[in-house]
Amino acid sequence: MSNAHLLSCCRSHSSVRFAIVQQIRLNRTSIVSSNSYCPGKLSSVIAILTNLPFMSESPTKLITGPTLYLPKQQIDTQVQKLCQQGNDSAFRGEHERAIECYTQALALDASCVPAYCARGDSCLERKDYRQAEADYLTALKLSPVLAAANGGLAKVYYATKDYPAALEACTRAIHRDPENLDFYHTRALINKKLGDDRAILVDCKFILEQQPSNISARWLNARAHFQLGSYQLAIFNFDRYLNLQAEDFYAYYYRGICCERLGNLAQAAIDLDRAISIEDNLAILYRRRGRIRQQLGDFTGAMSDYDRAIELDPQMAQAYSNRADIYINRGDYPRALLQCNQAIRLNPQLTTAHYQRGVINTEVGNLHAALADYHRLVQLDPQDINAYIQRSWIYFRHGEYPAVMEDCERVLSIDRNSIPANYLMGVVQSLSGFKQEAIFSLTKVMDYQPSFICALYHRGLLHHDLKNESKAISDFVLAQEIQNLGLDDTVKRDETGLYAEGLALYHMGHPDTAKVILHQAALVAQKLKSAVFLRQILFTIEALGME
Numbered sequence: 001m002s003n004a005h006l007l008s009c010c011r012s013h014s015s016v017r018f019a020i021v022q023q024i025r026l027n028r029t030s031i032v033s034s035n036s037y038c039p040g041k042l043s044s045v046i047a048i049l050t051n052l053p054f055m056s057e058s059p060t061k062l063i064t065g066p067t068l069y070l071p072k073q074q075i076d077t078q079v080q081k082l083c084q085q086g087n088d089s090a091f092r093g094e095h096e097r098a099i100e101c102y103t104q105a106l107a108l109d110a111s112c113v114p115a116y117c118a119r120g121d122s123c124l125e126r127k128d129y130r131q132a133e134a135d136y137l138t139a140l141k142l143s144p145v146l147a148a149a150n151g152g153l154a155k156v157y158y159a160t161k162d163y164p165a166a167l168e169a170c171t172r173a174i175h176r177d178p179e180n181l182d183f184y185h186t187r188a189l190i191n192k193k194l195g196d197d198r199a200i201l202v203d204c205k206f207i208l209e210q211q212p213s214n215i216s217a218r219w220l221n222a223r224a225h226f227q228l229g230s231y232q233l234a235i236f237n238f239d240r241y242l243n244l245q246a247e248d249f250y251a252y253y254y255r256g257i258c259c260e261r262l263g264n265l266a267q268a269a270i271d272l273d274r275a276i277s278i279e280d281n282l283a284i285l286y287r288r289r290g291r292i293r294q295q296l297g298d299f300t301g302a303m304s305d306y307d308r309a310i311e312l313d314p315q316m317a318q319a320y321s322n323r324a325d326i327y328i329n330r331g332d333y334p335r336a337l338l339q340c341n342q343a344i345r346l347n348p349q350l351t352t353a354h355y356q357r358g359v360i361n362t363e364v365g366n367l368h369a370a371l372a373d374y375h376r377l378v379q380l381d382p383q384d385i386n387a388y389i390q391r392s393w394i395y396f397r398h399g400e401y402p403a404v405m406e407d408c409e410r411v412l413s414i415d416r417n418s419i420p421a422n423y424l425m426g427v428v429q430s431l432s433g434f435k436q437e438a439i440f441s442l443t444k445v446m447d448y449q450p451s452f453i454c455a456l457y458h459r460g461l462l463h464h465d466l467k468n469e470s471k472a473i474s475d476f477v478l479a480q481e482i483q484n485l486g487l488d489d490t491v492k493r494d495e496t497g498l499y500a501e502g503l504a505l506y507h508m509g510h511p512d513t514a515k516v517i518l519h520q521a522a523l524v525a526q527k528l529k530s531a532v533f534l535r536q537i538l539f540t541i542e543a544l545g546m547e
Contacts, residue, residue: 079105083115086122095122113143120152124159132156147176151183158190166190181207181214188220197224215244223254231258249278253285260292268292283313290322299326317347324356333360351380351387358390365529367394385411389420393494399532401428419449427458427496431536435462451487453479454497457504464507476504495525499537506544515546 086101102119105112120135133156139149150173157166170187177183184203191199204221207214222237238255245251256271272289279285290305303326309319320343327336337360343353358373374391377384392407405428411421426441439462445455460475479501493501502517518541525534541547 075108079109079112079115082108083112083118086115086118090118090122090125093125095125098122099126111142113139113146113149116142117146117148117152120149120156124152124155127159129156129160145176147173147180147183150176151180151186154183154186154190158186158193161193163190163193167194181210185214185216185220188217192220192223197227200224213244215241218244219251222251226254226258229261231262234258247278249275249282249285252278253288256288256292260295265292265296269296281312283309283316283319286312287316287319287322290319294322294326299329302326315346317343317350317353320346321350321353321356324353324360328356328360333364336360349380351377351384354380355384355386355390358387362390362394362528365527367397367529370394383414385414385418385421389418389424392421392424396424396428397528397530397533401432404428417444417448419445419452422448423452423455424496426455430458430462435466438462451482453482454493454500456482457497457500460504461500461507472507476508479504480508495521495528495530495533495537498524499533499540503540511544511546514544515541518544518546 082101082105086098086105089095089098089101099119099122102115102122105115106119109115116135116139120132120139123129123132123135133153136149136152136156139146140153143149150169154166154170154173157163157169167187167190170183170190173183174180174187184207188200188203188207191197191203200220201224204217204224207217208221211217218237218241222234222241225231225234225237235255235258238251238258242248242251242255252271252275256268256275259265259268259271269289269292272285272292276282276285276289286305286309290302290309293299293305294302303323306319306323306326309316310323313319320339324336324339324343327333327339337357340353340357340360343350344357347353354373354377358370358377361367361370361373371391371394374387374394377387378391381387388407388411392404392411395401395403395407404424408421408425408428411418412425415421422441422444426438426445429435429438429441439459442455442459442462445452446459449455456475456479460472460479463469463472463475498517498521502514502521504514505511505517506514518537522534522537522541524530525537
């Protein structure tokens with residue numbers, strides 16, 4: 001056999017190499033006595049053979065190691081010992097030492113799958129994600145059905161934010177080991193990042209059926225119900241979570257929000273009080289309690305909470321917006337405007353603040369500024385119905401009726417039952433001479449909200465113009481009855497509602513009251529800078545001799 005052939009065989013078969021080396025050592029005397037003996041050559045052969053790298057059973061993984069003269073049984077014993085030392089080190093949190101042990105074990109036996117998995121786990125703990133991934137993948141090449149390696153890969157991909165890959169790996173792990181609850185928990189965490197709350201519920205259900213006191217699964221289950229808007233079920237799970245973890249202020253916080261959204265404001269306030277008693281330096285807790293107090297009518301307490309939230313987090317844009325809301329309700333528009341401006345400076349994408357500023361600018365008569373706010377708002381959120389409605393009113397007051405119609409149609413494409421959009425569309429259709437279309441729009445308003453007296457008065461006027469006096473009087477009388485009973489939904493009527501009421505009273509034979517209401521309509525139109533409609537009101541007052 002040639003030297004080249006011998007070396008080739010030895011590289012491919014470690015057992016052949018071991019046998020040849022041992023045979024050479026045992027028979028050195030006979031070799032020396034032969035005519036072909038050459039001391040230098042014999043030493044070279046032994047050196048080459050004993051230092052060749054060990055080839056693992058995996059054709060893709062070549063591990064080099066020191067000179068070894070151990071039988072397989074002794075190698076297996078040494079590998080087990082090193083792996084155990086690695087496990088002990090990992091248990092103590094000494095992952096660098098653990099990695100050294102596993103690496104030494106793999107130098108002895110490059111096909112040791114548990115060592116790859118264990119080293120991958122320690123690399124994962126040390127955030128060496130590339131090496132951890134390589135170890136898990138090698139383990140899977142050697143043992144494709146290994147659940148633990150897939151589970152490890154899932155954690156690597158989760159840590160590196162490759163959530164689709166993490167989900168795929170974790171699902172493979174569950175397929176290989178369907179009883180391993182840790183895999184279900186990992187998949188629930190991955191789905192939380194992917195926003196798949198229903199999938200979270202499926203995995204948490206499996207865990208909780210076997211471990212009802214599993215704290216993490218109970219929390220994930222409660223949060224998923226919360227995200228899906230199943231507030232009663234969320235409260236049920238938060239209750240059980242708090243039985244296990246009574247001092248978690250976040251659980252009280254979320255349960256409080258659930259109660260708030262279900263209208264149980266008293267319990268919501270209790271939960272936020274409890275949360276703050278546990279953690280009194282968190283801005284979001286004070287802001288949430290402030291919102292609840294505001295809804296309960298405790299504006300002083302709400303303002304105090306918003307102030308405290310801003311003290312703890314001066315960058316919290318929403319808290320400034322909340323303060324603006326209280327100032328708007330008080331009619332203190334200058335202070336409200338300052339708060340809105342600050343909120344928008346901190347967060348230019350905060351739609352609430354843009355809307356509030358639009359309302360403020362409308363109230364103080366700065367319609368051009370208000371229009372700019374609503375333009376920006378619909379850019380940020382093209383589905384914001386209120387922004388279109390408010391903008392349509394500004395267009396109306398500028399006399400831009402086609403723009404009014406366009407915004408109203410946009411609203412109705414999102415919500416065909418929108419009362420403000422149907423009402424303003426009916427008013428503009430009436431002013432534009434499309435009386436039947438206006439009656440149709442106003443009738444839809446009455447179908448959705450029968451106590452909307454402005455729509456009744458306007459529809460009555462249209463019936464009057466069309467010479468249908470019985471229908472006109474019926475609408476006028478019904479509107480009066482609703483008003484007299486205090487059931488109308490438009491206590492603060494705009495210029496269009498007051499105009500329709502005044503004109504209706506005139507047709508019902510009450511000219512003195514009609515005059516008062518029409519002049520009031522003119523004042524409101526003037527205040528709101530509704531120039532085009534103001535001319536309509538003044539023309540009517542003059543035509544009826546009510547100057």
